[in-house]
Amino acid sequence: MDLPVVNDCIPRRNSRFLRWLGRSYLSSRGWKVVGTFPEQKKFILAVAPHTSNWDFVVGVSVMFALDIKINFLGKHSIFVGPFKYLLNNIGGIPVYRDKNYGVVEQLVNRCQQSEHFVLGIAPEGTRSKTRQWKSGFLHIAHQANIPVVPVSLDFGKKEVTLLPEHQISDDIDAELNKVKQCFANTCAKNPQAV
Template sequence: MPEHLRAPLPTRGNRFSRWVGRVGMRLLGGWKVEGQLPDTRQAIIPVAPHTSNWDFFVGVFVMLALGLKLSYLGKHTIFRFPVNQLLRWLGGIPVDRRAAQGVVGQMVEQFQQRHELILALAPEGTRTRVTEWKKGFLHMAKAAQIPVVPVAMDFSRKVIDICPAMMITGDIDAELQRVKQAVAHAVGKNPQHA
């Protein structure tokens, strides 16, 4: 981990919001968290597998329970009244896919401008079955020189597995395989979509 990124994780919330998160995790089947996020002020957290809308709710409750300040990407067109403020409060970052520098360029710029930014995303890019993951998050991490912390959402055990952080320095295809291997054990809510 680069020395300039070493800092306590960005946090938010209070005892009440952490309690809401813990209650939500229990109500959704008794979810637990294994592993620990590294002390860093910037990172990308690819969460896989992403096979259901329930993934978002599990993720929100885990974020609240741990008191984390996470961000996620959303199409700029959904950030409208009446949900705009809620989406931003939950960490939403609007991105315009038509922008000249593309989503990767926009996010590298965000990492350069923000002192703290932990970005969670689904590398599959959709809940349906895909033949290949999107690689943009690896390009972002490599260009911004920030760690990737793979997280496996395992519905079979109701466990969020936080894997060790990795720096993206080599061939993107090889780095993608490293990330996939870290979360390969996890079973999604709808395994047929993984």
């Protein structure tokens, strides 16, 4: 299976089993991964559209297939029982939506204190239909001075595409519109939810 080259800047898992598992899943389902990673130690992957739990399965399979470490956010309610251990182990960070915990500030601090920081985020913040995307990932990128790399999950083409990186200015509304445009022709798993 052809996969993008992963440069030495990006942290690795070094797990033959997980690499095999990810590649086996993607190839058996006909998925391909195209594009290039930035030559950066720190960046945010903005993954969209997010309309199904299958997006997570494909995303984690790509992460395993490429043998890379990526942190991702998930609502705190899924971090329970055996799933808590699994999600924490593969890079999950629980988010409490019902309270303001200063998630942006926490992630900016985490980025600044880390040698490597790759964070995957679904900008919609939900699988449900929504017109307004969350802008927190752009605030994190701007405050931490790291790029955003849009990643499209196209279920029509069965293609995960790493798009060119964006350096984020302080005009967050304009930046959000630019990032949203990157996904204009992407076929979601559930197109009616876009």
